[in-house]
Amino acid sequence: MTDEIVRAEALRKTFTLSRKQQKIERTSERRKVAVDGLSFSVHSGEIYGLLGPNGAGKTTTLRMLSTLISPDAGDATVAGHSIVHEPQAVRDHIGFMTGELKLEGFFTPDYLFDFFGALHGVERETLALRKRELFSRFGIDKFAEVRVQDLSTGMRQKVSLVIAIVHDPEVVIFDEPTNGLDVLTAKVVTDFLLELRRMGKSVLLSTHIFSLVEKLCDRVGIIVDGRMVQDGTLAAVCGQQTLEERFFALYEELKGEVV
Amino acid sequence: MKLLAIAKKEFARFFRDRRMVISMLIPGLLIFILYSVMGSALWDEEEHYQFRVYLSGESLATEQITSLAAASDWSVEYLPAEDIAAAEAAVEEGEATALVVFSPGFDEAVLAYDGGTAGATVEIVYNSSAEDSFAFYTLASNVLSNYRQAFYVLPSDRADETSLFSSLLGDVLPFLIVTLLFSSAMSITLESIAGEKERGTLATILVTPIKRSHLAFGKVLPLAGISLIGAISSFLGVMFSMPKLVGMSLSGLVGGYGFVSYLLLFLLILSIVPVIVSAIAAVSTSARSVKEASGYTSVLMIVVMLLSIVTGFVGEMGPWVYFVPILNAVAGMQAVLYMSISLWQALAAVAVNLVFSVLLVFLIARMLSSERIMFGK
Ligand SMILES: Nc1ncnc2c1ncn2[C@@H]1O[C@H](COP(=O)(O)OP(=O)(O)OP(=O)(O)O)[C@@H](O)[C@H]1O
Numbered sequence: 118m119t120d121e122i123v124r125a126e127a128l129r130k131t132f133t134l135s136r137k138q139q140k141i142e143r144t145s146e147r148r149k150v151a152v153d154g155l156s157f158s159v160h161s162g163e164i165y166g167l168l169g170p171n172g173a174g175k176t177t178t179l180r181m182l183s184t185l186i187s188p189d190a191g192d193a194t195v196a197g198h199s200i201v202h203e204p205q206a207v208r209d210h211i212g213f214m215t216g217e218l219k220l221e222g223f224f225t226p227d228y229l230f231d232f233f234g235a236l237h238g239v240e241r242e243t244l245a246l247r248k249r250e251l252f253s254r255f256g257i258d259k260f261a262e263v264r265v266q267d268l269s270t271g272m273r274q275k276v277s278l279v280i281a282i283v284h285d286p287e288v289v290i291f292d293e294p295t296n297g298l299d300v301l302t303a304k305v306v307t308d309f310l311l312e313l314r315r316m317g318k319s320v321l322l323s324t325h326i327f328s329l330v331e332k333l334c335d336r337v338g339i340i341v342d343g344r345m346v347q348d349g350t351l352a353a354v355c356g357q358q359t360l361e362e363r364f365f366a367l368y369e370e371l372k373g374e375v376v
Numbered sequence: 377m378k379l380l381a382i383a384k385k386e387f388a389r390f391f392r393d394r395r396m397v398i399s400m401l402i403p404g405l406l407i408f409i410l411y412s413v414m415g416s417a418l419w420d421e422e423e424h425y426q427f428r429v430y431l432s433g434e435s436l437a438t439e440q441i442t443s444l445a446a447a448s449d450w451s452v453e454y455l456p457a458e459d460i461a462a463a464e465a466a467v468e469e470g471e472a473t474a475l476v477v478f479s480p481g482f483d484e485a486v487l488a489y490d491g492g493t494a495g496a497t498v499e500i501v502y503n504s505s506a507e508d509s510f511a512f513y514t515l516a517s518n519v520l521s522n523y524r525q526a527f528y529v530l531p532s533d534r535a536d537e538t539s540l541f542s543s544l545l546g547d548v549l550p551f552l553i554v555t556l557l558f559s560s561a562m563s564i565t566l567e568s569i570a571g572e573k574e575r576g577t578l579a580t581i582l583v584t585p586i587k588r589s590h591l592a593f594g595k596v597l598p599l600a601g602i603s604l605i606g607a608i609s610s611f612l613g614v615m616f617s618m619p620k621l622v623g624m625s626l627s628g629l630v631g632g633y634g635f636v637s638y639l640l641l642f643l644l645i646l647s648i649v650p651v652i653v654s655a656i657a658a659v660s661t662s663a664r665s666v667k668e669a670s671g672y673t674s675v676l677m678i679v680v681m682l683l684s685i686v687t688g689f690v691g692e693m694g695p696w697v698y699f700v701p702i703l704n705a706v707a708g709m710q711a712v713l714y715m716s717i718s719l720w721q722a723l724a725a726v727a728v729n730l731v732f733s734v735l736l737v738f739l740i741a742r743m744l745s746s747e748r749i750m751f752g753k
């Protein structure tokens with residue numbers, strides 16, 4: 118067992134575009150290669166950031182890794198399980214978070230924790246223990262019996278985060294962690310991710326925000342048009358430049374070649 | 377275990393929400409109130425006519441009129457008409473029900489009648505715009521036209537009360553039940569599947585390692601159970617108000633059916649529920665939004681309603697009807713109510729519906745695993 122907890126090998130995903138999408142993308146092609154032979158790995162215990170502009174294929178990549186969609190070619194292993202051959206096992210070992218995943222507002226954090234615990238097949242006693250620990254650690258115990266719909270955005274975000282790790286996954290995959298959140302709520306999320314690293318978890322996140330990568334990530338992979346342009350530790354990728362300068366330099370280089 | 381967790385959540389969502397429970401029970405209550413009010417408006421006024429009839433001349437026919445009236449709980453009081461003109465005025469003004477004038481020697485003339493010119497006349501003065509006056513006229517002319525004829529026509533309607541009203545029940549009830557089931561299943565199923573999909577809470581469940589088929593069954597089974605509660609409430613509303621609507625007692629209405637009939641009826645109704653719920657669930661799963669889903673569902677509703685009234689128009693249908701979902705249960709219910717069902721037909725209908733529902737649930741499971749349907753743009 119290497120310390121590569123996630124290992125993506127030549128992942129590829131193509132979508133068939135609808136007429137409307139063709140117009141939006143200004144293309145007459147019916148097929149769109151969203152992820153084009155992407156390889157990278159996440160080491161155990163680190164925070165790895167996928168950095169890229171809109172449409173780079175970040176969401177598509179993370180969805181493949183969390184087995185919501187399947188790749189056309191290539192494969193990846195998550196905690197030793199293939200996303201192509203053992204999607205069910207992969208789901209046991211990951212917590213997947215995005216802004217699009219919501220909790221039913223009618224129920225309380227307490228109820229939802231137990232509900233998702235059951236869906237992950239967590240034993241009842243283990244679940245109760247974990248609930249007590251996580252709820253007090255993230256200050257949820259104060260509003261554990263309040264319906265999610267009556268909570269503030271920050272509280273709700275905490276609940277979502279805690280529920281994503283109800284089954285104590287080794288890997289947490291997080292698409293655009295701070296997208297659309299105000300500074301306070303964003304801090305809740307970044308603190309949570311740092312806390313996860315302290316707990317020994319591995320985190321894979323995607324973002325287009327340079328400062329987030331600089332603040333959180335041990336290593337970063339820059340992707341453009343579904344391809345890995347460069348990856349490595351922050352220091353190795355940036356050299357003397359800031360991440361932003363480095364990104365635009367790379368981008369120009371790449372687009373210069375293409376034209 | 378995971379299936380159970382999903383099912384428990386569905387029940388919790390419903391039973392912990394007082395508004396949802398109330399809105400599920402309200403249609404039954406409304407039906408009961410509405411039908412009862414309609415029923416009493418229809419039937420109450422006709423009770424207890426007390427005819428006051430001026431009589432001139434005499435005939436034994438008057439006694440026959442009295443006894444026929446008594447059969448309907450009506451009473452007749454004859455008053456001697458000393459002044460014909462005054463009696464006519466009394467009828468016009470509504471002070472008397474009618475005026476009957478027998479020609480002198482009416483009964484003898486009728487007896488002696490041999491087919492030549494009629495020697496006897498009877499004149500009835502009444503007011504057709506007054507309900508009681510008209511009722512009396514109908515009654516009296518009925519008696520008189522049969523009075524002392526050489527022969528009697530003896531109509532003998534062998535329909536007992538049950539089968540008379542079973543035709544009413546048989547045609548209306550299945551349609552009513554299917555419609556009620558559909559409407560109680562519609563809102564909760566749309567909400568639970570298309571709603572959860574639209575709000576992104578279904579995606580949160582899809583990230584967990586639950587089998588898609590377990591998720592589909594875990595949704596459809598409780599939804600079917602809850603729809604059944606709504607449908608039972610509506611059904612009770614119908615059953616308790618129907619007697620008032622048609623003016624007879626509940627036991628007179630349904631007392632003719634035995635235990636087996638009820639059991640078959642119940643099984644048939646039960647078998648429609650999962651068909652309807654899984655059909656709505658399937659279109660809800662495929663739809664991108666609640667709005668789109670309710671559009672599809674109204675089309676579905678038309679199809680289902682057509683299936684439930686078509687038996688009324690098409691007379692004899694072959695045994696194939698028992699293999700068409702919903703139609704089979706409607707035809708089955710009618711056959712039960714007309715007391716002409718065979719056990720195998722009922723069981724075939726139930727089995728076909730169950731198999732059809734299970735197939736739909738697997739279709740839903742397929743859709744839940746389809747990335748185009750769940751995560752397409
Ligand atoms: N389900 C889909 N059907 C068709 N095209 C899709 C689908 N999902 C993504 N795409 C296309 O694939 C490309 C990559 O999309 P993706 O969402 O992975 O990008 P992203 O890096 O997450 O961008 P963003 O920063 O906007 O979230 C885009 O051009 C997008 O339009």
Ligand SMILES: [Mg+2]
Pocket residue numbers: 175176177292293
């Ligand atoms: Mg994205």
